[in-house]
Amino acid sequence: MLRSLKDLEGYTASATDGDIGRVVNFLLDDARWTIRYLIVEPGSFLDGAQVLVSPISFREVEWATHRFHLALTKEKVLGSPSVDLHKPVSRQHEEAFSRYYGFPWYWRSSGLWGTASFPSGLAEDADAEASATPPAKPGDVHLRSSRDVRGYRIQGSDGPIGHVEDFIVDDGTWQVRYLVVDTSDWWFGRRVLVAPDWATRISWAGGTVTLDLSREEIRTSPEWDPAAPPHSEYESRLRHHYGRTASGRASRLL
Numbered sequence: 001m002l003r004s005l006k007d008l009e010g011y012t013a014s015a016t017d018g019d020i021g022r023v024v025n026f027l028l029d030d031a032r033w034t035i036r037y038l039i040v041e042p043g044s045f046l047d048g049a050q051v052l053v054s055p056i057s058f059r060e061v062e063w064a065t066h067r068f069h070l071a072l073t074k075e076k077v078l079g080s081p082s083v084d085l086h087k088p089v090s091r092q093h094e095e096a097f098s099r100y101y102g103f104p105w106y107w108r109s110s111g112l113w114g115t116a117s118f119p120s121g122l123a124e125d126a127d128a129e130a131s132a133t134p135p136a137k138p139g140d141v142h143l144r145s146s147r148d149v150r151g152y153r154i155q156g157s158d159g160p161i162g163h164v165e166d167f168i169v170d171d172g173t174w175q176v177r178y179l180v181v182d183t184s185d186w187w188f189g190r191r192v193l194v195a196p197d198w199a200t201r202i203s204w205a206g207g208t209v210t211l212d213l214s215r216e217e218i219r220t221s222p223e224w225d226p227a228a229p230p231h232s233e234y235e236s237r238l239r240h241h242y243g244r245t246a247s248g249r250a251s252r253l254l
Contacts, residue, residue, distance in 0.1 A: 005167040152164045157212050177195065
């Protein structure tokens, strides 16, 4: 099912022996547009230091009660490698994080989650060995804060369209399927959806996403109702309107 990332903020992360804290942000992979970590702000037992939680560690998700159940103890989370979330999280930190929890490295293979399509599949990959992955280059940064990417400017083929307001993610794979674009700076506050793989250029330094879509294509696109998650019929109409296939096109990242 597709869900708004904003709606998932505030969910409770619960260990096997009690609650850890609430989700306050997410880290997305800037190459695959996939949520790799939830940033959790714990209660007093961690003195307020934020920690990373991977979807690989999920036991189940209670959508009705807004709770992520983890296959981890509070003590295990307390001992996880420290990270300065005011700075980009490097691949080196991810290596240390994965070793600590015994997770296979999702970047060691071409699949969305390594050898699997879902984080739960990677967690069950008993044959995966982190040591088989070549060491990362120093300063090899791949993760971006979802809050930082919100506000990125969207540039169309014939002028500015708006800015990124939110993300629509697949709650099974945790891949970002669509960017929610607010066009209020141009067209009466309309909100539209565009897929990341429809971008022709993304400048992380400049905070800009460039599309080969015209303003008229955006203006006449199917209405998106934030109160109703996108469904297959809506997605089909959306892709037909833009003339896009299900696979889209790879973006050129700068």
